[in-house]
Amino acid sequence: MDVMLWILIGLAAGLAIAALAPEMGPRSLSPLGSRRVRDMAAGMIGAVAVAYAFTRFAPALRVDGLTTALAALAGALWLAGIVEVYSSRRRAGEDTEQRQPERRGTPSKIALPAYDAARQALVAGLTEDALAHDAGRYAEIGRQLPGVGRIVSGQNPSPASRLQVALRFWRGWTKARDERWRGHEADKPIAVADWPRFARTIASDLALDRDTMEPAIVTRFG
Secondary structure (H helix, E strand, O other), X not given: OHHHHHHHHHHHHHHHHHHHOOOOOOOOHHHHHHHHHHHHHHHHHHHHHHHHHHHHHOHHHOOOHHHXXXXXXXXXXXHHHHHHHHHHHHHHHHHHHHXXXXXXXXOOOOOHHHHHHHHHHXXXXXXXXXXXXXXXXXXXXXXXXXXXXXXXXXXXXXXXXXXXXXXXXXXXXXXXXXXXOOOOOOOOOOOOOHHHHHHHHHHHHHHOOOOOOOXXXXXXXX
């Protein structure tokens, strides 16, 4: 009979802890039900364990039902409270990790495959056009530019993005070819031999996923 009383006291104490403890994160029926079951179970274990230990080590108090009941209540509240505090801190830590913002300018894990595809397309196109330029096949420069431009357009639109810098260089390269390497009067023309060298520099930096630091490229296309 005493054990049943201890169990009831533990269940009631655990339910009280679940009801009074602040909820961490959005309320929903499923987590709330889990909290109640967990705290009630902890309260029941704490009540039975403490009351049993109390009567075992203080046999003279076995006939004092009120004192034993108070001991069971204290044990239930103590264990259920510890379980609730530990679980609340754990939930708070998980919520913080889930809400951790990604660094600005860094592709997310979901966007990374598309970013890598755009980067590799630029590397391949610039490298191929550099070979065509060295061989004197100027008409082939920029042949892949429209397709690669559509791929890059879905990535970081920031003008400082290394993909955008490479794209502007490639467009400038084809424009210089169309103008027969004369350039505008207001601009300092890039030497014909420098275009494939700069293209390889950008391609090498993109392959390593880093920004191009070549002053002539940064000043004109950065």
